[in-house]
Amino acid sequence: MMGHSECLPNWLEKRSELSPERIALEFKDQRYSFLDMHNHARNWASAFYSEGIRRGDTVGLLAASHADTVFILHALFYLGVKVVLLNSRLTQNELRFQLDDSEASFLISEQIYKDQVNFLSNHGITAFIKEDFLDKNCGEAPILHEFVLEETATIMYTSGTTGKPKGVLQTFGNHWWSAVGSVLNLGLHEKDTWLCTVPVFHISGLSILMRSVIYGIRVILHDSFNEKLVNDDIRNKGVTIISVVTAMLNRMISNLGDQKYPRTFRCMLLGGGPAPRSLLEDCKLKHIPVFQTYGMTETSSQIVTLSPEYSMEKLGSAGKPLLPSELYIELDGKKAPAYQAGEIVVKGPNVTKGYFNRAEETHKALRDGWFYTGDIGYLDDEGFLFVMDRRSDLIISGGENIYPAEIEGVLSRHPHVFEAGAAGFSDSKWGQVPYAFVVLTQENAVSEEELKEFCKQYLASYKTPKRIIFVKELPRNGSNKLLRRELHTLLEEEQ
Amino acid sequence: MMGHSECLPNWLEKRSELSPERIALEFKDQRYSFLDMHNHARNWASAFYSEGIRRGDTVGLLAASHADTVFILHALFYLGVKVVLLNSRLTQNELRFQLDDSEASFLISEQIYKDQVNFLSNHGITAFIKEDFLDKNCGEAPILHEFVLEETATIMYTSGTTGKPKGVLQTFGNHWWSAVGSVLNLGLHEKDTWLCTVPVFHISGLSILMRSVIYGIRVILHDSFNEKLVNDDIRNKGVTIISVVTAMLNRMISNLGDQKYPRTFRCMLLGGGPAPRSLLEDCKLKHIPVFQTYGMTETSSQIVTLSPEYSMEKLGSAGKPLLPSELYIELDGKKAPAYQAGEIVVKGPNVTKGYFNRAEETHKALRDGWFYTGDIGYLDDEGFLFVMDRRSDLIISGGENIYPAEIEGVLSRHPHVFEAGAAGFSDSKWGQVPYAFVVLTQENAVSEEELKEFCKQYLASYKTPKRIIFVKELPRNGSNKLLRRELHTLLEEEQ
Known part of the structure; x- marks a missing residue:
């Protein structure tokens, strides 16, 4: 029984059989039982199925924390789809990168993200707005009655210490x-x-x-x-x-x-x-x-x-x-x-099988x-x-992870930026906020405000540096690795 | 991470790290914390190891429900041994059959089962009495820090409907x-x-x-x-x-x-x-x-x-x-x-992988x-x-299926019936007919005829017991489960 491909009954479907009348979800004073939730998920699954979404597909989900979002998530699991969970604060370019990188075939979103959806549609992604499905009559989709534990359920992007964000595979x-x-x-x-x-x-x-x-x-x-x-x-x-x-x-x-x-x-x-x-x-x-x-x-x-x-x-x-x-x-x-x-090293059946x-x-x-x-x-x-x-250098701002490397990568793209370093600084409201330190190709080539505006095109606003400080050089070690923690010293010297 | 051979930390060892001081076991007003239990298990593991018991061995355990039995069980898991759990009410020959059939190399028991142990020793089984280990000084055994979920932890014998008992494999x-x-x-x-x-x-x-x-x-x-x-x-x-x-x-x-x-x-x-x-x-x-x-x-x-x-x-x-x-x-x-x-058919990761x-x-x-x-x-x-x-207890009478539990349920409703058991008996006309065995709340509180009349109010006449026999107690196994097939013996004794 164990071994090859272990599976479990579809959780929500099973739960809707075990305790149909228990309350599963409350949102803005609306209450949904597990049976309600199952029925909503089934309906959404049928709607998506009628649009051609199939088992094995990868689908991006750009949605706020609404009751519908919960139903849609389960609907996608019902269909056997891998869901890329998109941070709604990301810029259009960041969203596009994650959808491309994860090889998503579809995007599901809602009216409030119309602008992002239009942008992504124009870049070749088949996108749906949930409000467009209302009152649509669809046949019934075949749903998974079992989840295979080894299969990927969700993909979430994190940046890690260097470079581009990576898609973390999370299995059932x-x-x-x-x-x-x-x-x-x-x-x-x-x-x-x-x-x-x-x-x-x-x-x-x-x-x-x-x-x-x-x-x-x-x-x-x-x-x-x-x-x-x-x-x-x-x-x-x-x-x-x-x-x-x-x-x-x-x-x-x-x-x-x-x-x-x-x-x-x-x-x-x-x-x-x-x-x-x-x-x-x-x-x-x-x-x-x-x-x-x-x-x-x-x-x-x-x-x-x-x-x-x-x-x-x-x-x-x-x-x-x-x-x-x-x-x-x-x-x-x-x-x-x-x-x-030292470095924290962990193991367990809840640990990802890797990056996509x-x-x-x-x-x-x-x-x-x-x-x-x-x-x-x-x-x-x-x-x-x-x-x-x-991660030594990770900046945590109001619960959001910000990776300095991502900010540095964006700044480095600017023609007048020679090099950049970013770090977190204490903030009474957010815990930490990001600051950036920039070496320009020539003095006064660009202003702090211009660089912030440049960042905002590529970075969610919480990732955009709250201050940009111009310096002559960045602190580096013998192998030229940026010493981000020493950026704090730079700030003190600069003041 | 998932896949090939999934494992988990050794449960008791891990538990003794997570909540060492919590009480794990109480027996005859003695209390043992999880750390105590871990230490006892370690000591027993070392004792068994010094006697040559090794990972992969199969070991019979014939022991009453004592605190030591719990420690010894965990000790055997610590060593990576498959444990055959022996019912202490079995005859010597039944014990011998289960030990032979499971290919057990060792038996661990206690003084109160000395007779059985002697018999089994004389039939080629290497047997230990737990009391003999007291005050023995052993080195420390290497213990498993992880359990492989697919590996067999225990073997328990069941008879099923026909033939010799079969060893049910139970994995971690x-x-x-x-x-x-x-x-x-x-x-x-x-x-x-x-x-x-x-x-x-x-x-x-x-x-x-x-x-x-x-x-x-x-x-x-x-x-x-x-x-x-x-x-x-x-x-x-x-x-x-x-x-x-x-x-x-x-x-x-x-x-x-x-x-x-x-x-x-x-x-x-x-x-x-x-x-x-x-x-x-x-x-x-x-x-x-x-x-x-x-x-x-x-x-x-x-x-x-x-x-x-x-x-x-x-x-x-x-x-x-x-x-x-x-x-x-x-x-x-x-x-x-x-x-x-119809037949009850089940599935799940708790279901055995088969009979040994x-x-x-x-x-x-x-x-x-x-x-x-x-x-x-x-x-x-x-x-x-x-x-x-x-299924084995099903009574088939003139082509009709009769379920003993139904008869027993009706009889139990009678105010003077303490408990009841029903079974099928050969009948030249109907193939089988149901008989019932009843323990009364007090002797002669009600007659056989009165009880039959009572049954007829709730049961089709073919389901009504043809005979009702009053007995002092019903045959039950170690876990107090009614042994309907032994009701036949009761009838012979009664006559």
């Missing part, structure tokens, strides 16, 4: 095991409700949707993060779990003031980088059950989470690898002893079944992970 | 998926405690031990079933879940009298065959949360369980197949429509990934399974 098995690893740590209560205010095109949001159908629990979906609405829902709607990043938690705590969360609220799942101790201590005082966690697109969300009994004692740690996963710290090609920092069409990068990141995260951390003498730095 | 993956399927239905609370009073050499008991290390929950182990002690523990020790069969539940309810279980007791998992409606209705009145379930050695315990929200509405149903599993009813080589009885060294029987039972249970049942129009009978 990756998503399944991620959900299972999480439930064996966090438990599962009959009335669990997960509040999703993070984008569903990120693994943090998508993994909530996956858990919903695997666990049979309700998701309350917000189309964006608003701390007041979040606090209202936690206090009044029976929310038991929410996924947040530091910047969100900061704003929630500030908005909460002297009020409290109900005792049924059992998990504040805090990811997206190390959290400041002061914030964690604040939460401790307010009896907010914070579970720090560490994960990434390549691990299909959490891979390390702090167990309930240690949430206070090991403040600041991301915890231990979940039951199905393993971890060690590598330093100079060997396992590092306790308290020695990137044999070399895949080979570099995945060795003997171990995934080299590029992140820096150490284990204490009890095996608790402390993450020090994400 | 089977046990893992069984635990995962269960948790996605029953949920998982931080303080869950599973009371185990069923033998650990049966899948009902073994699966509790597996869940304990996979979920990180406490097991309270009893060496035998005693309704008073069980009720005491449920009422005083924070038990949240217990696995029972009908006969056990009957005795528990009778012993409970007017008292109640605490509200934290959340699951009475009732397996081992169809339960009489009267008992389920009794439980409903007492607010006891009964989850009927259906499973077998070949499915590594539960495969079908009634979801919480239907436990009352679908009284008498075993529920729907757990999330990772599938099921249909086959009749005359085709899928049967709703309400048509029995290519033909494996081939017959497993076709295209589907396992033919030999059991009879039907699905209602909402897909709920109603198990009617084990």
